[in-house]
Amino acid sequence: MTTAKKYIKKYWKHFSISIIFLTIEALCDLIQPTIMSRIIDIGVANKDMDYVFKMALGMLGITAIGAIGAIGRNIVSSNVSQKFGSELRSDLFEKIQNFSFDQINDFDTASLIMRLTNDVQQVQGFAHRMMRIFVKAPLLSIGSFIMAFLLDPGMTLILLVVVAIIGILIYFNMQIGYPFFRKVQKAFDRLNGIFREFLAGIRVVKAFNRFDYESKRFGDANQELASITADAQGKIAVFSPAITLTVNLGIVAVIWYGGISVSYGHMEVGKIIAFINYMTQILHSLMMISMVFNGFVRAKASYERIDEVFQKDKGMMESEDIKEMSKDKGQIEFENVYFSYERNLTDPVLKKISFTCKSGETVGIIGATGSGKSTLVHLVPRFYDVTKGNVKVNGGDVRNINPKTLRGMIGIVPQKTMLFTGTILENIKWGNERASEDEVIRAASLAQAHEFITAFPKGYDTMLGQGGVNLSGGQKQRIAIARALIKNPTILIMDDCTSAVDVVTEERIRDGLKEFSRGLTTLIVAQRITSVIGADKIIVLDHGNVIGIGNHKDLLESCKVYQDIFYSQIGREGMEYGI
Numbered sequence: 001m002t003t004a005k006k007y008i009k010k011y012w013k014h015f016s017i018s019i020i021f022l023t024i025e026a027l028c029d030l031i032q033p034t035i036m037s038r039i040i041d042i043g044v045a046n047k048d049m050d051y052v053f054k055m056a057l058g059m060l061g062i063t064a065i066g067a068i069g070a071i072g073r074n075i076v077s078s079n080v081s082q083k084f085g086s087e088l089r090s091d092l093f094e095k096i097q098n099f100s101f102d103q104i105n106d107f108d109t110a111s112l113i114m115r116l117t118n119d120v121q122q123v124q125g126f127a128h129r130m131m132r133i134f135v136k137a138p139l140l141s142i143g144s145f146i147m148a149f150l151l152d153p154g155m156t157l158i159l160l161v162v163v164a165i166i167g168i169l170i171y172f173n174m175q176i177g178y179p180f181f182r183k184v185q186k187a188f189d190r191l192n193g194i195f196r197e198f199l200a201g202i203r204v205v206k207a208f209n210r211f212d213y214e215s216k217r218f219g220d221a222n223q224e225l226a227s228i229t230a231d232a233q234g235k236i237a238v239f240s241p242a243i244t245l246t247v248n249l250g251i252v253a254v255i256w257y258g259g260i261s262v263s264y265g266h267m268e269v270g271k272i273i274a275f276i277n278y279m280t281q282i283l284h285s286l287m288m289i290s291m292v293f294n295g296f297v298r299a300k301a302s303y304e305r306i307d308e309v310f311q312k313d314k315g316m317m318e319s320e321d322i323k324e325m326s327k328d329k330g331q332i333e334f335e336n337v338y339f340s341y342e343r344n345l346t347d348p349v350l351k352k353i354s355f356t357c358k359s360g361e362t363v364g365i366i367g368a369t370g371s372g373k374s375t376l377v378h379l380v381p382r383f384y385d386v387t388k389g390n391v392k393v394n395g396g397d398v399r400n401i402n403p404k405t406l407r408g409m410i411g412i413v414p415q416k417t418m419l420f421t422g423t424i425l426e427n428i429k430w431g432n433e434r435a436s437e438d439e440v441i442r443a444a445s446l447a448q449a450h451e452f453i454t455a456f457p458k459g460y461d462t463m464l465g466q467g468g469v470n471l472s473g474g475q476k477q478r479i480a481i482a483r484a485l486i487k488n489p490t491i492l493i494m495d496d497c498t499s500a501v502d503v504v505t506e507e508r509i510r511d512g513l514k515e516f517s518r519g520l521t522t523l524i525v526a527q528r529i530t531s532v533i534g535a536d537k538i539i540v541l542d543h544g545n546v547i548g549i550g551n552h553k554d555l556l557e558s559c560k561v562y563q564d565i566f567y568s569q570i571g572r573e574g575m576e577y578g579i
């Protein structure tokens with residue numbers, strides 16, 4: 001409820017204004033049937049046209065006041081619910097932005113999108129409906145009940161029975177509906193997930209001609225969603241007609257009882273009409289309440305899903321002792337580091353890793369796929385916290401460094417290139433918005449990207465599609481390198497980011513980097529031995545263990561796995577490279 005509290009605190013005043021308007025509207029609705037019964041029983045019965053005219057004018061006036069109340073309530077409730085919805089979306093967006101990598105892994109992306117859009121919409125819609133009818137409906141039912149009692153206490157007994165039955169029906173409606181709507185939301189998540197994955201991999205789907213398979217997957221999920229929704233609606237479908245039936249039976253009872261009373265001269269016809277009017281008002285109000293409760297059931301399921309996101313703790317322990325530090329140097333130390341994604345030490349991905357990378361040094365990390373190279377470099381910007389041991393930057397444990405400062409000094413070129421929709425210029429400047437044109441060209445030249453960019457008719461203003469679809473793999477990687485360089489980092493992490501670049505261009509990039517900054521600390525993760533051969537230090541990883549550390553010459557003499565990698569690759573590309 002902590003999430004809800006924040007918004008209740010902020011919006012209760014607006015909510016109250018809308019309730020004042022609602023109350024005016026409800027009071028006006030309540031007076032109408034009584035006036036009508038008077039017109040019939042006094043005016044029409046006594047043929048007093050003056051009385052009829054006066055009361056009719058009064059009725060018009062009250063209708064006008066009711067209309068003003070309705071307009072006011074509509075304006076306030078629409079404004080408030082829209083503001084609330086937009087704030088809820090922004091807060092969620094911010095919360096997700098602050099998620100650690102671990103927490104992002106916890107939620108499926110499609111599910112997060114659903115929570116940010118559909119779930120917020122449900123909760124917002126419910127808040128809107130609450131302001132429109134939730135108070136009006138109970139007010140009208142209680143008010144109608146009192147007015148009916150004043151007209152004829154005996155007949156009100158019928159009303160009591162009707163209301164009790166309807167109360168029970170609404171209760172069961174909620175009890176049965178709630179679990180179903182949670183299921184509906186989950187099925188929606190699944191469908192979105194499949195569609196998102198299909199869109200992301202549409203080229204692979206085409207290449208493998210797997211449209212039938214994907215269509216079936218989508219069709220199954222779609223079918224499942226439809227049947228769960230139909231099931232949910234079917235389960236609660238009986239309640240609405242049951243409520244109408246109960247009230248109609250009540251009306252029949254009123255007419256029967258009223259008819260007998262009129263025939264005995266105990267009651268006027270106008271009263272029966274007014275009574276039925278009140279009864280119908282109660283019917284409408286209770287229908288509204290049951291609709292609001294149905295909405296509540298859905299909104300509750302959505303609210304809980306939104307709250308799940310808000311209730312995720314900060315993810316990473318924030319030290320009491322956050323330090324700022326100098327960004328001029330970039331020394332990295334791993335001290336006895338163990339890491340496991342599951343946060344236990346039964347089968348860690350990294351084991352007992354210790355090494356030092358002095359400021360300005362270049363360290364290469366090499367090893368088989370899955371040996372833990374990417375995981376290792378992700379610990380430096382503290383994308384994950386170590387399970388045991390310490391990762392230090394400039395002598396300070398990364399857990400004690402302000403994450404903004406830490407990440408501000410690190411430029412990272414991820415293994416999977418991610419570019420954004422926009423121009424090439426915007427994508428490079430994404431690394432540093434304040435960079436000048438000269439700086440952009442310099443970074444692009446060092447990344448060996450300037451040449452191919454200027455060969456495009458629109459040069460740096462070439463628009464990139466989502467994820468940079470209109471570039472080759474190697475071109476994308478070079479733009480990602482330029483984006484990291486323009487940040488002017490003290491530590492540069494290159495996570496196998498030249499895999500799609502040819503060997504000659506890669507060497508030019510390496511030469512460029514040497515010239516770029518003498519003091520730059522560089523961690524290079526690579527599969528290709530040529531990528532790390534010139535590094536000051538090379539770490540050889542095998543199943544999360546460091547099995548060799550030293551420069552190329554040392555390792556060639558002392559590390560069997562390194563020798564194997566070297567000779568296996570020399571056979572293919574090393575020889576022609578002239579090593």
Ligand SMILES: Nc1ncnc2c1ncn2[C@@H]1O[C@H](COP(=O)(O)OP(=O)(O)OP(=O)(O)O)[C@@H](O)[C@H]1O
Binds near residue numbers: 349368372373374496
């Ligand atoms: N987000 C994750 N959650 C759980 N396990 C993961 C996650 N990312 C990686 N792993 C596991 O950790 C191990 C090391 O993965 P990592 O990506 O660090 O290897 P790598 O050496 O960089 O491989 P590659 O050269 O193929 O990129 C692998 O067994 C992998 O399955």
